Amino acid sequence: xxxxxxxxxxxxxxxxxxxxxxxxxxxxxxxxxxxxxxxxxxxxxxxxxxxxxxxxxxxxxxxxxxxxxxxxxxxxxxxxxxxxxxxxxxxxxxxxxxxxxxxxxxxxxxxxxxxxxxxxxxxxxxxxxxxxxxxxxxxxxxxxxxxxxxxxxxxxxxxxxxxxxxxxxxxxxxxxxxxxxxxxxxxxxxxxxxxxxxxxxxxxxxxxxxxxxxxxxxxxxxxxxxxxxxxxxxxxxxxxxxxxxxxxxxxxxxxxxxxxxxxxxxxxxxxxxxxxxxxxxxxxxxxxxxxxxxxxxxxxxxxxxxxxxxxxxxxxxxxxxxxxxxxxxxxxxxxxxxxxxxxxxxxxxxxxxxxxxxxxxxxxxxxxxxxxxxxxxxxxxxxxxxxxxxxxxxxxxxxxxxxxxxxxxxxxxxxxxxxxxxxxxxxxxxxxxxxxxxxxxxxxxxxxxxxxxxxxxxxxxxxxxxxxxxxxxxxxxxxxxxxxxxxxxxxxxxxxxxxxx
Numbered sequence: 001x002x003x004x005x006x007x008x009x010x011x012x013x014x015x016x017x018x019x020x021x022x023x024x025x026x027x028x029x030x031x032x033x034x035x036x037x038x039x040x041x042x043x044x045x046x047x048x049x050x051x052x053x054x055x056x057x058x059x060x061x062x063x064x065x066x067x068x069x070x071x072x073x074x075x076x077x078x079x080x081x082x083x084x085x086x087x088x089x090x091x092x093x094x095x096x097x098x099x100x101x102x103x104x105x106x107x108x109x110x111x112x113x114x115x116x117x118x119x120x121x122x123x124x125x126x127x128x129x130x131x132x133x134x135x136x137x138x139x140x141x142x143x144x145x146x147x148x149x150x151x152x153x154x155x156x157x158x159x160x161x162x163x164x165x166x167x168x169x170x171x172x173x174x175x176x177x178x179x180x181x182x183x184x185x186x187x188x189x190x191x192x193x194x195x196x197x198x199x200x201x202x203x204x205x206x207x208x209x210x211x212x213x214x215x216x217x218x219x220x221x222x223x224x225x226x227x228x229x230x231x232x233x234x235x236x237x238x239x240x241x242x243x244x245x246x247x248x249x250x251x252x253x254x255x256x257x258x259x260x261x262x263x264x265x266x267x268x269x270x271x272x273x274x275x276x277x278x279x280x281x282x283x284x285x286x287x288x289x290x291x292x293x294x295x296x297x298x299x300x301x302x303x304x305x306x307x308x309x310x311x312x313x314x315x316x317x318x319x320x321x322x323x324x325x326x327x328x329x330x331x332x333x334x335x336x337x338x339x340x341x342x343x344x345x346x347x348x349x350x351x352x353x354x355x356x357x358x359x360x361x362x363x364x365x366x367x368x369x370x371x372x373x374x375x376x377x378x379x380x381x382x383x384x385x386x387x388x389x390x391x392x393x394x395x396x397x398x399x400x401x402x403x404x405x406x407x408x409x410x411x412x413x414x415x416x417x418x419x420x421x422x423x424x425x426x427x428x429x430x431x432x433x434x435x436x437x438x439x440x441x442x443x444x445x446x447x448x449x450x451x452x453x454x455x456x457x458x459x460x461x462x463x464x465x466x467x468x469x470x471x472x473x474x475x476x477x478x479x480x481x482x483x484x485x486x487x488x489x490x491x492x493x494x495x496x497x498x499x500x501x
Contacts, residue, residue, distance in 0.1 A: 001024070001026065001314070001315075002026055002077040002317075003026065003027065004026065004047075004073065004076055004077075005017075005026055005027070005029065005075055005076075005079055005103070005314070006029040006030075006066070006069060006070040006077070006078045006079070007021075007028055007029065007030060007031070007045070007078075007081060008031060008060065008066045008070075008078050008079065008080050008081065008084065008091075009041075009079075009084055009086075010032065010039065010041050010372065010383065011372030011386070012370045012371050012372035012387075012388055013082055013083075013296075013370075014044075014045075014081060014372070015044050015370070015371070015372055016370050017079050017081060018044040019044070020310040020311050020314070021314075022046070023311075024311060024314065027046050027047060029045060029047045029073045029075050030042045030045035030048040031049050031050075031060070032048060032050060032051060032059075033051050033053060033054055033058070033382070034050075034052070035380045035382055039377065040374055041372060047073055049072060051065055051066075055382055056383060060084045060085070063085065063088075063090060063091050063094050064094075066078070067094050067098050070098065070100055071098060075100060077095075077100055077102070077103055077314075077317065078095045078101070078103065079103040079104075079314075080092075080102070080103070080293065081293075081294065082293050083384065086292075086293040087114050087291070089107040089108075089110045089111040089114065090107075092104060092105075092107040093107040102317070103270070103317040104270050104271075104293060104313070104317070105272065105292045106267070109266050109269070113268070113289075113290045113292050114161060114292065116158060116159070116160050116161070116198070117133075117135065117136060117160050117196075119289060120133065122262060122265050123262050123265075123287040126258075126261040126262045126265035128258045128261060128262050129258075129285065129286050129287065130286055130287045131200050131203060131277065131286045131288075132200070133198055133199060133200040133201065134198055134199040134200075135198060136196040137181075137197070137199065138181070139177075139178035139179075139181040139182050139185075144181065144199055147199045148177060153173060154171060154172045154202045155199055155200065155201060155202050156200040156202050157169040157170075157177075157181050157199060157200075158184070158200055159191070159194070159197055160188070160194065160198055161188065161192045161193075161194035161196065162191055162192040162194070163289060163291070165234050165235025166187055166188065166191040167184045167185070167187045167191060168184065168235055169183060170202065203279060205280075205440050206277040206278055206280070206438060206439055207230045207246050207277070207278040207280055208228070208276075208278075208288075209227070209228055209229070209230075209255065209275075209277075209278045210226065210273050210274060210276065210291075211223050211224075211225070211226050211255055211256055211258075211259035211275075211276070212224040212225065212226075212227065212271070212272075212295070212298070213259050213260060213268070213271070213273065213274060214271055214322055215263050215264075215268050215270065215322070216269065216321050217269050217316070217319060220322040221264050221268070221322075222260065222322065222326045222329065223329070224301050224329055225242060225243065225252070225304070225305070225331050226242060226244050226247060226252060226255065226256075227241070227242045227244070227273075227297055227300055227301065228241045229297065230438050230439045230441060231426060231432070231437065231442070232439055232441075232442070233349055233442055237296070237339070238338070238339050238341075238419070238422075238423070239336065239426060240336070240337045241337070241397070241400075242300045242304055242331065242334070242335055243304070243334065245397065245435025245436075246278060246280055246435065251283060251285075254285075255285055258274070258276075258287070259274035262287065262290065263290075266290070270317060271293075271298075271309055271312065271313050272290055272292050272293070273290065273291045273295045274287070275287075275288040275289050280438065294313065296339065296389065297389075299368060299370060299389060299391045300335040300336065303333075303335035303368065303391055303393040304331040304333055305330075305331060306332070333394060333395045333400070334396055334397040335393045336392050336401060336404050337389055337391045338389070338423045340390060340419065340423070341385045341387065341418065341419045342379045342417065343417065343418070344417045345419045345421070345422035345449060346451045351385040352379070352385070352417040352418070353378075353381050354379055354415050355378050355379070355415045355416075356373055356375055356377050356378075356379060356414070356415045357375075357414045358375060358412050358413070358415065359375040359377075360375075360411070360412035360413075361388065361390070361412075362406075362407035362408070362410045366392055366394050366400070366403050367390070367403070367407055368390075368391040368392075368393075369388055369389070369390055370388060370391070371387065372386075379415075379416050387413070387418070390404070390407060390408070390411070392404035392407060397435070401427055401432075401433060405424060405427035405428060408420055422448065425448045425452070426441075426448060429448060
């Protein structure tokens with residue numbers, strides 16, 4: 001087993017990985033940008049290395065600096081977390097070339113699965129159903145015109161190298177096809193450095209269901225059940241649950257077998273997730289993509305199985321065989337996860353920045369919080385606005401959703417605007433409660449994305465938050481320990497000091 005692991009990430013996932021590393025007796029090494037000096041992921045590590053700069057490009061996306069940080073710290077392995085460089089084959093290869101283990105799949109399988117067109121070929125070879133698609137093409141190409149003529153509209157334009165909704169367009173009319181392909185190509189080039197796009201048949205109102213897999217280097221591959229991820233904004237997940245209310249035992253087995261077959265066909269090793277689109281009317285499912293990393297939503301799988309996914313990543317990466325068998329996987333109860341973002345869900349999800357004046361997460365039986373922030377911390381413009389993930393587990397779906405709704409109602413986050421009111425509205429919605437929902441849930445239920453309070457009240461709340469931030473801008477950066485080991489005092493927490501009017 002590794003002695004020291006550098007975590008090439010930040011925020012809640014770095015904190016979460018640090019916890020498992022320390023539990024296993026492995027020294028965690030953090031890296032941090034200038035805005036993240038003294039952040040929780042630094043303070044939960046036993047060693048840290050500064051990365052000069054503020055932007056992601058200068059720090060968490062800088063392969064050379066990360067590898068050098070690992071060398072300087074004496075780490076013998078690197079865990080990429082998710083996002084940033086977690087699915088970058090060049091980073092995995094650079095770690096190997098430097099003599100360090102990359103806690104994830106091989107660069108070769110990562111490259112193959114990271115390309116949507118190549119991964120479709122792998123799925124077809126494994127006998128896994130895929131959505132009909134055209135090869136990579138440019139606006140005006142004959143292949144694009146022929147595909148549109150055969151399958152009609154609407155259809156999807158997708159980036160060949162990427163995900164997260166970037167480089168994706170829904171095309172409803174023939175006259176929009178070339179323009180939408182051009183826009184998608186530009187967005188893909190900016191996001192992934194690869195402007196290739198392709199066309200895909202549009203599956204109306206699908207459910208988004210994924211299968212977690214584990215595979216070792218000794219030929220053993222299993223799945224750990226599914227996660228339902230259909231509540232999304234801008235093609236990005238915000239709520240996940242397991243088990244999926246849409247799956248029968250027979251369908252679950254078929255999807256699990258398909259996920260395992262695809263992972264084996266790709267020669268995949270470590271933890272990965274095979275994502276499917278499910279047509280709830282026919283029961284047919286189609287391969288969407290495989291994420292060659294730990295998923296944001298992995299805690300719901302851990303909650304129902306009692307497993308530590310990061311521990312298994314480490315064990316597999318160190319060469320240990322997978323001792324779990326498919327028959328050992330027996331989910332218990334139901335778990336749901338809500339992603340808490342610093343964003344305004346009632347203003348097109350625009351990110352919110354500022355100082356967390358009050359951060360009082362809910363706690364209690366069956367609740368788990370994976371958080372990358374503390375009270376007094378600055379939420380900057382430089383990184384993804386996700387603050388934390390709240391997970392609720394209970395013996396049944398009804399109880400877990402009720403537990404989550406209560407926890408959200410008691411969650412206090414002041415100083416930035418969050419999506420907590422939206423998450424509560426979803427938990428309370430009759431359609432979501434029934435389990436009869438799909439990826440168009442927010443689109444078909446516009447009332448959920450409208451504030452339950454008046455515009456005047458929201459304006460006042462924003463004004464108070466701005467006033468409070470201005471008042472405490474001098475003399476209070478944080479109340480957590482900095483890299484020098486000294487603790488700075490948060491005057492908002494000191495008895496007898498300032499109060500909001």
